[in-house]
């Protein structure tokens with residue numbers, strides 16, 4: 001399988017300050033990746049290095065197997081055949097929708113150009129609207145046109161820098177899903193930058209979680225949620241709380257809620273104190289249980305309630321339950337464990353080192 005985009009220990013800096021350290025991952029043809037992380041973690045810097053706008057100070061970047069960046073040498077952006085989509089669409093206001101899409105293929109023959117524009121208009125669900133001007137369209141329509149324009153020359157890789165962050169929150173996920181299916185339709189290899197995990201989950205096949213210029217995990221959305229490789233990933237992705245526990249053996253951890261079964265890393269001996277990650281879907285109300293939590297807060301989500309519960313020790317956990325369990329604030333509710341993945345970390349006071357999680 002050809003690796004369309006490959007980063008091999010890439011570091012990027014400004015002047016003498018390195019802001020992105022040792023990043024390695026690869027995208028096969030047609031795969032959509034994402035750089036996800038908080039503000040200032042280096043996402044845009046890395047995307048700009050892939051596009052060729054920033055030189056790198058360590059490692060190598062390869063496009064379709066060809067080296068395009070290494071320290072002291074890099075191919076300019078216009079030679080890389082990389083498409084870019086930006087947050088502000090950057091459409092040309094004086095050009096029609098069709099002319100915007102045709103911009104990157106203006107050197108092709110008129111019949112080829114027309115055919116490609118019609119094909120893309122159809123793909124973005126705007127067939128017959130090629131003559132209108134961008135300002136008459138919604139933000140979502142304008143962003144789909146920006147994507148079509150970037151796709152027109154069939155780039156090796158399409159890079160998208162926070163393309164949905166100008167949209168209303170309710171529209172973002174839907175648009176991310178729509179654009180994903182447009183890219184998948186043409187088998188485009190792409191890389192998205194975002195700080196919004198819902199967008200990342202809706203859009204990407206593989207996600208790199210970055211913090212402070214370092215990549216902590218390169219994985220599927222499912223694994224980032226259920227098998228976080230570092231405490232930061234566990235905190236940043238999804239909701240969850242930490243429950244103190246004690247290792248009993250290589251497959252059991254004892255907690256206040258009962259014994260949790262999973263794979264415990266080999267170096268954790270019996271008696272090791274650990275922090276157990278508890279997701280809202282790891283706990284359920286159960287009338288037959290003898291362990292209780294007091295309802296401190298509840299949020300109605302239609303099909304479900306999200307309860308914040310205080311256990312007897314004072315530890316708080318979150319419980320996502322079907323909405324027919326309608327408990328009152330202050331009520332004590334019986335709970336059972338519904339763990340499918342055991343994720344444990346060394347106690348905070350021993351530093352941020354992650355125990356390889358068991359699951």
Ligand SMILES: Nc1ncnc2c1ncn2[C@@H]1O[C@H](COP(=O)(O)OP(=O)(O)OP(=O)(O)O)[C@@H](O)[C@H]1O
Nearest residue numbers: 014015019037038039040041042043044045046195
């Ligand atoms: N042109 C520049 N010169 C010097 N430092 C820069 C420059 N651009 C970014 N930085 C620094 O590099 C680090 C990473 O910035 P970058 O913009 O890549 O982060 P980001 O994750 O994309 O953040 P955001 O989500 O806020 O856009 C930050 O500390 C930032 O201050």
